[in-house]
Amino acid sequence: MTENSLILIVEDETQIAQILEAYLIREGYRTVCASDGETALQHHARLSPDLVLLDVRLPRLSGFDVLAQLRQSSRTPVIMVTALAEDIDKLSGLRLGADDYVVKPFNPQEVVARVGAVLRRSRAMGTEAVRRYDDIEVNFSAYTAVVQNGEQRQLVPLTLSEFRILAYMIRWPTHVFQRADILDACLPESDALARTVDMHISNVRRKLEELGKVGYFSAIRGVGYRFATPQ
Ligand code: CA
Numbered sequence: 001m002t003e004n005s006l007i008l009i010v011e012d013e014t015q016i017a018q019i020l021e022a023y024l025i026r027e028g029y030r031t032v033c034a035s036d037g038e039t040a041l042q043h044h045a046r047l048s049p050d051l052v053l054l055d056v057r058l059p060r061l062s063g064f065d066v067l068a069q070l071r072q073s074s075r076t077p078v079i080m081v082t083a084l085a086e087d088i089d090k091l092s093g094l095r096l097g098a099d100d101y102v103v104k105p106f107n108p109q110e111v112v113a114r115v116g117a118v119l120r121r122s123r124a125m126g127t128e129a130v131r132r133y134d135d136i137e138v139n140f141s142a143y144t145a146v147v148q149n150g151e152q153r154q155l156v157p158l159t160l161s162e163f164r165i166l167a168y169m170i171r172w173p174t175h176v177f178q179r180a181d182i183l184d185a186c187l188p189e190s191d192a193l194a195r196t197v198d199m200h201i202s203n204v205r206r207k208l209e210e211l212g213k214v215g216y217f218s219a220i221r222g223v224g225y226r227f228a229t230p231q
Contacts, residue, residue, distance in 0.1 A: 005050035005119055006030045010040040010066065011081070012058050016104075020053060023108040024115065037061025041069055049076060051119055053111070054098075056082040071097040075129075075141050077122045079114055081106070097143055121185050124168065131170050133228060136213060138167050147211040154211050161187055162204045165197075169217075169227040178224040201225055 007024050011017040012035045021031045032047060034040040036059040044052065052070070056063035067078055078097070082088060083104035099118045102111050129141045135148040136156075145156040145166055158166065164186035169177060179194040187196060205217040217225055 004028055004030055006032065006047060007115060008040065008043055008047070008049035008052045009033045010035075010037070010052060010058065010063065011055045012036060013055075016055075019108050020111060023112050027112050027116075029115070035059070037063070037066045040066050044070060044074070044076065051077045051079065051115055051122075053079050053081060053115070056080055056084070056087045067098060071141070075122075077118045079111075079118055081111075097141070117184065121164070121168070124171070124185060131167075133170050133173050134213070136170065136208070136216075138163075138170050140167055147208065147213055149212055156204075156207050156211060158204065158207065159200075161200050162207070165200055166204055166227075169225070173228040174226055174230040176220045176223050176226045182224065197225075 007029050009017050009020050009024075009031055011020065011033065014035070017033050017035070021033065024031050032043055032049065034043050038060045040052070040054070040058075041061070043049070054063045054066060058066070061069075063080060063082070067080070070076060070078065077099045080087075080098045080101040081104060082101065088101070088103060099122065100114055102114060129139060131138050131140070137146045137148065138144075139146070143160075143163055145158055145163060147154045147156055156166075165182060168182070168185050169175075179197045182197045182201075183194065187200070201217050201219075208214075208216050215229060216227060218229060219225055
């Protein structure tokens with residue numbers, strides 16, 4: 001597959017930036033580097049990269065500040081990079097709007113694989129911001145899922161992985177997905193297994209049921225899952 005997407009690498013440690021650049025270029029990506037948060041925002045505005053690899057600890061503006069500013073006007077996929085446990089806690093909370101994160105020290109090969117997976121996922125998502133099915137509403141840019149019960153709007157308390165699965169499958173509501181497709185599209189972490197999909201799906205199903213939305217995410221024996229049953 002030819003892949004000439006432009007990746008903006010935001011990293012103040014030159015050596016790490018160079019390693020990432022070398023691996024990405026080898027896979028056919030184009031790259032541009034920024035070593036601080038302000039330059040990152042300028043490059044983003046000027047060059048419209050297809051994806052941003054964003055270090056959290058940066059001079060001038062932190063990676064979190066850069067992400068917050070980007071998200072005011074843009075849905076460019078962002079993969080955060082960090083070594084610090086406190087950042088990881090924050091990132092796994094998901095509300096920040098990052099598409100994925102990697103932990104230092106990382107295997108550059110794995111970062112490249114994540115870049116590919118996030119790009120595939122964001123293409124599949126298209127550019128719309130909100131998708132509704134029945135009374136379930138997914139907001140792709142706010143990373144939220146809401147259930148409408150009469151007048152009441154209730155947030156579905158999903159983890160990042162659960163949100164990704166719902167956001168992916170609600171776009172083709174009655175399509176039956178194989179576990180491998182769901183893994184590839186939603187859980188690019190290299191150690192994820194097919195049964196991880198079962199676990200996440202059972203969690204999303206339960207959380208929807210708790211808000212009164214019953215009958216979603218049916219298991220289709222021998223194949224995988226579908227979000228909604230055809231009417
Ligand atoms: Ca840094």
